[in-house]
Amino acid sequence: xxxxxxxxxxxxxxxxxxxxxxxxxxxxxxxxxxxxxxxxxxxxxxxxxxxxxxxxxxxxxxxxxxxxxxxxxxxxxxxxxxxxxxxxxxxxxxxxxxxxxxxxxxxxxxxxxxxxxxxxxxxxxxxxxxxxxxxxxxxxxxxxxxxxxxxxxxx
Amino acid sequence: xxxxxxxxxxxxxxxxxxxxxxxxxxxxxxxxxxxxxxxxxxxxxxxxxxxxxxxxxxxxxxxxxxxxxxxxxxxxxxxxxxxxxxxxxxxxxxxxxxxxxxx
Numbered sequence: 574x575x576x577x578x579x580x581x582x583x584x585x586x587x588x589x590x591x592x593x594x595x596x597x598x599x600x601x602x603x604x605x606x607x608x609x610x611x612x613x614x615x616x617x618x619x620x621x622x623x624x625x626x627x628x629x630x631x632x633x634x635x636x637x638x639x640x641x642x643x644x645x646x647x648x649x650x651x652x653x654x655x656x657x658x659x660x661x662x663x664x665x666x667x668x669x670x671x672x673x674x675x676x677x678x679x680x681x682x683x684x685x686x687x688x689x690x691x692x693x694x695x696x697x698x699x700x701x702x703x704x705x706x707x708x709x710x711x712x713x714x715x716x717x718x719x720x721x722x723x724x725x726x727x728x
Numbered sequence: 729x730x731x732x733x734x735x736x737x738x739x740x741x742x743x744x745x746x747x748x749x750x751x752x753x754x755x756x757x758x759x760x761x762x763x764x765x766x767x768x769x770x771x772x773x774x775x776x777x778x779x780x781x782x783x784x785x786x787x788x789x790x791x792x793x794x795x796x797x798x799x800x801x802x803x804x805x806x807x808x809x810x811x812x813x814x815x816x817x818x819x820x821x822x823x824x825x826x827x828x829x830x831x
Contacts, residue, residue, distance in 0.1 A: 609773045614790040650794045672792050673758060680787040686803040687743070690785075693794035695756070 613676050619703070622668055622675040623712075631705055634659065634713035639704040641719050645696065648721040653677075654691035659708035662688035671700035696721050735828035737812040744806030744830055746777060746784075748799045748814050756791040772797060775816040779806055806830050 613625035623629065640654035655665050665688060666679040677694045688706060696702075699720045706713045731751035738745050750772065757769025769791055777785040784803040806812070808830055815825040 609788055614788070652798075654800075669792060673756075674790055674792065676790050677792040678787060678789045680785060680801070682785065682801075683783055685782075685805060686784050686801060689802055691798070691800040693798045695754075695792045695794050 610679070613679070614674055616676065617674060619668060619670050619675050623705070626666060626676075626679070626705070628705060628707075628712040631712035631714035634706070634715060637704050637706045637713050637715035639702055639715050639717040640691070641702060641717055643718075644720045644722060646722050648696045648698070650693050651696050651719060651721070652691065652693050653702055653719075654689070655704040655706070656690075657688040657704075657706045657708065657713075659688065659706060659713060661709045662706055663710075664705075664707035665690055666705040667692070667694060668703040668705060669694060669696055669700050670703065671698050672696060730822060730824045733814055733816075733824065733826040735812060735814055735826055737806070737828050737830040739806045739808055739830050743802050743804055744779070744812070745800065745802045746812055746814075748775075748777070748797075750775075750797045750799075750816060752796060752816075752818065754791065754793055754795045754797060758791075770818065770820060772816045772818045775799070775814065777801070778813045778815075779803060780810060784812075 610625065613622055616622040616625050636659045637657045641652060645651040653667055655667060662682055664679065664681055667677045668675045669677055678692060680690050682688060696719065701716050701718050704715045734749040736747045752772050753770055755767050755770040759767045761767055771791045772789045775787045775789065776783060785801050810830050811827050812830060813825060813827040815823060817823045
């Protein structure tokens with residue numbers, strides 16, 4: 574919880590500042606998300622998302638693992654995990670190539686937190702799932718295809 | 729304010745594993761209701777986990793994280809009885825904070 578930000582929001586000057594930002598079209602009312610990387614989450618394609626994250630062209634790495642089912646029966650709840658044995662991992666992100674917005678979630682890992690996170694994501698259709706990892710300032714990536722079966726038709 | 733989160737934190741061999749289950753709709757803003765109107769997006773955008781005063785994970789979610797999000801991660805340190813505090817914030821500005829003792 575960013576207490577400082579809450580304080581700013583509560584104070585009058587904070588409200589004025591928000592008004593200014595909203596007027597300038599930088600943020601829309603009701604979506605005053607100071608830290609949230611809107612560009613990255615709004616990006617449609619993999620390339621745009623990577624650009625918005627500042628990742629450029631990540632190298633494929635065997636030291637990054639994407640875990641998940643080979644076939645997901647329910648695209649609404651697909652368990653996905655990212656693990657890496659690379660040193661000094663500071664950021665992990667999960668991207669789903671064929672979703673309307675590729676980026677599902679990003680995690681900033683302070684020192685002492687292991688590069689091993691699991692979550693559940695929604696997938697619109699069968700797609701490659703990418704794990705993006707930042708290690709020692711460089712970006713690495715791994716991928717896994719997860720098939721999504723629709724309406725029990727198999728596939 | 730949303731319903732309480734379920735947080736489990738277990739310490740083993742100097743590493744604490746934290747599992748969080750959050751109660752949230754996570755509406756993508758792409759679905760339509762029966763009348764054909766788009767259901768507005770409503771999802772968690774930021775989540776922070778702390779061990780005492782130290783941030784151990786800060787994450788940003790997009791709308792493609794599943795309804796009632798689940799999250800698991802591990803950090804070094806943490807002893808039984810110490811607190812893990814998890815906070816989230818959604819795109820409507822709603823927030824919630826829950827805590828659990830490491831078991």
